[in-house]
Amino acid sequence: MGSIRWFCSYLFKVKGMILLSLFLVIVETTTLTFLTWVQKDFIDDVLIESDYRQFLTFIILISVSILVFCAMMFITPVVSNRGVVSIQSILLQQLMKSLFKQQIGTLQNERTMTLSHIFTNDIPKAASLVEQMIRGFQRCFAVALSMAIVLSTNVYVLLLLVGFGFIYVWLGYHYGRDSKNASKAVEEEKSRLMVWTSVNRLDTWNRENYATQSYICSH
Secondary structure (H helix, E strand, C coil), rough: CHHHHHHHHHHHHHHHHHHHHHHHHHHHHHHHHHHHHHHHHHHHHHHHHHHHHHHHHHHHHHHHHHHHHEEEEEEEHHHHHCCCHHHEEEEEHHHHHHHHHCCCCCCCHHHHHHHHHHHHHHHHHHHHHHHHHHHHHHHHHHHHHHHHHHHHHHHHHHHHHHHHHHHHHHHHHEEEEEEEEHHHHHHHHHHHHHHHHHHHHHHHHHHHHHHHHHHHHHC
């Protein structure tokens, strides 16, 4: 809970970018749903019922929907990525400020590769949570919109889908905890392995350099 509160404090610093991204994914999802609806009506009313008086109207609606959806597919990732970069920049600045406040002795006791791993791996992963949050919101909105459409058509089908949805969520929650713990353990071991590998390479280079210098001096 403390980690969520800590991360949200940084999200408020780029709330304008995040709100714009959320608005864009709403437009993108709504446009895609509207395009599917229009295509369905086009097939039913024009192609099956042979009501060609609506042909031009449907073509215009489909064309506009496709153009808007394509524009959103291009604009939304750009805006959300700017939010990720902004969060990453803020986290890097905070980490640098924290390092500047540390005593030299404390920093010398810390492995260089550990700090490098934080800069190159941990901070980018933390910043990427913004993109995951935006896409998670988009999926939730798409589900809510689909449920509203199904509800307007057949309430029994909606109840059946909700039942399957609860089963799916329960399975994800039940098995997700083990997967999360395993993933965390893998990341920790990966970090330790990278630190050990870098130190081992440095020791090997030092030994090779020492052997080379000894050979040169002896000759």
